[in-house]
Amino acid sequence: MPSSITDTALAAALERLAGACAALALPDPLLVGIETGGVWLARWLHGRLGVAAPLASLDAGFYRDDLRLGGLKGQVRPSNLPPSVDGRHILLVDDVLHTGRTVQAALRELFDFGRPACVRLAVLVDRGGRELPVCADAVGLRLDVPPDQRLRLSGPDPLHLELEAA
C-alpha cells in the first residue's frame, strides 16, 4: 500500500471525477462541499466544470450521529448555503467516502434548508466499508484501505492525497 497517491494518479482521478460529474448533466447544479476536504475538492470542481451558481459548503458537525456519545469534537465551521435549496439539483462533494455517516449527516443538514429536486454524491475516493445504504454517483478512484489507516486530502492548493494511521 503506497503511503500517498502520486500526483499523476491524483490528477487522473480528478479528471475521471470531473468527467463523471459532467455526465450527470445536472441542470444549474449547486455544488456543496463537505468541510474540509470536500470544500477544497468542490472548489476545484467548480472551476473545472465552470459551474455558474456560487459554491456552497456545509460542515455537518452539528448533525453527526455520534454526538450523544462523545459530544462536539473539534471545530465546527459555519455552513455556507443559500437561504433555500428548494427545487435545486445538488451535487454533494466529499473527499473520501467510507462508512457513509458523514454523507448521511450532510443530508440531514441539507434538508433543513428545503426540499432539493435531487441530491447526487461526488467523491474523489471510494474506499468501501459502507455501514449505511449510501453510494456515490461520481467517483474519481476506488481504493481498498485497511481499517487501521486513513486517507487524508490536504489542500487547498495544490491537492495531495495521503495515507496515514487512523
Added chain:
Amino acid sequence: MSELSGLAQRLGAIQYDAQGRLRHLLTLEGLHRETLEELFTLADSLVEVGARSVKNVPLLRGKTVVLLFFEASTRTRTTFEIAAKRLSADVVTLDVPASSASKGESLLDTIANLQAMQTDAFVVRHADSGAAHLIARHVAPQVAVINAGDGCHAHPTQALLDLYTIRQRRGSLAGLKVAIVGDVLHSRVARSQLAGLHLLGVSDVRLVGPATLVPRRLEQLGARVCHDPREGLDGVDVVMMLRLQRERMAGGFVPSDREYFELYGLTEKALAVAKPDALVMHPGPINRGVEIASAVADGERSLILPQVTNGIAIRMAVLAQTAGRGADADV
C-alpha cells in the same frame, strides 16, 4: 492578589469534568482562556444557524433543559429558551416567584425533584450569590448547570456575549482600555465582565461611579476605581454601562435619578473624553435618561442590538459545550 487568584481557582475548578471539558458554566472566574476561545469559535458557527430559515441544529436533540428562574427576567430567560430550542432540546420553563420558594420547597429539594424527571441541564437564575455553585455541588454527574445570574456574584453568559461582541468588532481584546460604569457593587454582570476581561488580556479597567456604588475596596478585584467619569472614561476603547436599579435610591446609595444622570449619565458630552471610535455597551434593559442618553444608546457606536443577537449564539455555544458533552463523560 495571589490570594484572590487562589479563590478564583476554587470557584472555577468545579466547572470542569475529569477529562478537563466544560461541565458547568457558573462563573468566568478560574476558567482557562482556551475555554473562552472555544466558546467564541463555536458561537461563530452558531451565529449562522440564526440566519437560516430553519433555525435549528440537532445538537441537543432528546435532551431536556430546565430553565429555573427564581428571579423574574424576560430577556435572559427568553434568549436561553430560544438558544435551547435552536439546539433541538426539549425546554421546560419554571418561574418560581421568590415568595413561594421561601415558603415551600427548598432550593435543593426543587432541584432533586426535577432531576428525578431526567433533566440534562439546569439554567438557573437566583437572588442569592453562590446559588449556582450550591446547585452544581448537588446535581448528578451527567447534569450540567448554567448560571443565568446568582445574586451579585456572576452572570457569565452576559459577560461572554459582551466580550464576544467586542471581539466581533475589534478582533483581539488585548491592550484595550475599558470602563465599567454604574452600580458595580451590586452587579453580577460587572464582576463577570472583570473576570473575562482579565482572562483576555485587558489590564486597564476602570470602575466608574459614586463612592457608595463603587467603593474603593473594589480595586482589589484588579481595576482602578474612579469617582470622576472624566478620569474614568479618559481614552477608553469600550464603555460598558450598568443599569441603575430603583432600590438604590431607597437604600441611600444615590439621592435621585436626576443627580445620577447629571453626574454619571453617559451622554455625548461625557463620551467625548473617550476615544473617538469608542464602543458603547449595555446589558439591557436600558433606563433612558438615567444611566444613558437616548442619542448614545441609539447612536452608531452603540453595540446594544448586536449584544442581543449575539446573546443567542453565545448561549447556544454554552449549552452545546456543557449539556452536549456526551454520554461517555465521567463526573
Added chain:
Amino acid sequence: MSETTRLTLRGGRLIDPASGTDAQLDVHIEGGRIIGLGAAPDSARGQVIDVSGHWVLPGLVDLSGQVGSPDALSRRELLAAAAGGITQIAVAPRVDEGLDSPAVIGRLRDGARALGLLRLAPIGALTADLAGEQLAELGLLRRAGCRLVGQGGQPIGARVLRRAFEYARGHDLTVVVDAEDAQLAAGGCMHEGAVSAQLGLTGIPVAAEVAALSLTLALATTCEARVHLHGLSSAAGVAMLRAAKGAGLPVTADTPIWNLHHTDLDIGAYDPAFHLRPPLREAGDRAALREALADGTLDAVCSDHRPFDGEAKRQPFARCAAGVAGFEALLPLILTLVQDGGLPLPRALSAVTSGPAAVLGDGGRLTLGALADVCVVDPHRAWTVAATTWHSAAQCTPVWGQTLRGRVLLTLLGGQVVHRLQEPADGR
C-alpha cells in the same frame, strides 16, 4: 451512694492553669470535690482509674454554646460537650426563650442538674424580651443565679444600654456584649473585604466591631460597669481591648476558636461551614487574635457551638444559619496552636479553663476543695472527625473529615463519669 465513694485518678500529669500547677500528681475525689492532690489524704480505698501518660485538666469552660432551650435541653448536644471535655457552658439568652424570667432561669438550671452532664451558667436577659427597651429584673435574675446578663446579640440603643450598665453594676452583674453593632452589620454574612467583593456577598465591616466596642467601653468607663466582650474578631478590636485593659478597665473578652484558625478566604466556593458569626476576617486579624491570646489580652476562647441541622446549612450561603458545631473541636484546635503556632501551653489551657471561669465567677480549677470537674486528655492521640467519632447531631463543621490531635478520654462532673471514650486507640 456513689457520692461518698472515693475515686482516684492515678499517674497523670496534672495541669491546672489557675494555680500554675504542672506536675505528676494523683487526684483524689470524694463527695464531688477534690480532697487530695498527689499523696492520698488518708488510707481510704476506692475506685482507681489509671491515667498514666495522659493529662489531667480542669473540665473545660465554654463561654458560648447552644444546647437547646431552657425547657428542652438537648441531651445529645450536652453529651457532645462532655465528649469535648467541657463541664461548664455559659448559655446566652435568645428571643422567646424567656431568660428574662427568674423562673425560667431556675428551670434551666434544674433541667441541667437533672441531666447531670454539664453545669450551665445562664446569661440572663438584659432587657425584657431582649427588646432593648425595658430593663429585665436584673436583681431577681442575680438571685436566681445569674452572674452574667446580656442582649444575646439583639440590638439595644445607647441610652438604654447605659441604664442597663448602671443597674447591673448595682447588682454585681457582668454584662456580656456582642462585639458587633447591629445596624452596621445588618444584612452581612461575612467579613467585608476583598473576598466579599469577589463573592458578591454583603459584608460586615470591621467598623461594626469598632463601633460596638467604642460605645461599650465608653459606657463601661462612665458607669464603672464590669463588661465581657463576646466574639472579638479583628485586629482593630484587639487594639481597643488592649488599650482598655491598659487603662485599668474591668473588661474581659473572648473569641471563637474558629477565628484563631481561619480567614475569610476559607469560604472558598461558598462553603457553608465557614458562614460564622462573628465572621472570619483577614490574616492580619487572625494574627492579632493569636497575639492577644498569647499575651493574655484575650481571656477566653469559646467553641460558639451551634448545632444546625442539614437544611439550615444547605441553603445559598447568605441564607444559611450562621455558626457550626464545635464542642468537640475546641480542645484539639487550641492544642494545635501550641503544637504549630508557638502558643505557650499554660496560656492555651487557661484560655479554656481558668480564663473563662474567672468571667463566670467560679470553677475551672483543680485545687483542694474545688468541685471535681475534670477532663483527662491524651494530647497526642489522633482521631478523624466522622459520624463514628463525632457526638453532636450537627455535622456541618470546618473540621469534618479532618484528622485532629488531642482527644478527651474521660470527663468527670462533680466526681461522676459523664463521658468515657469507647473507641479503640487506632487513630480512627
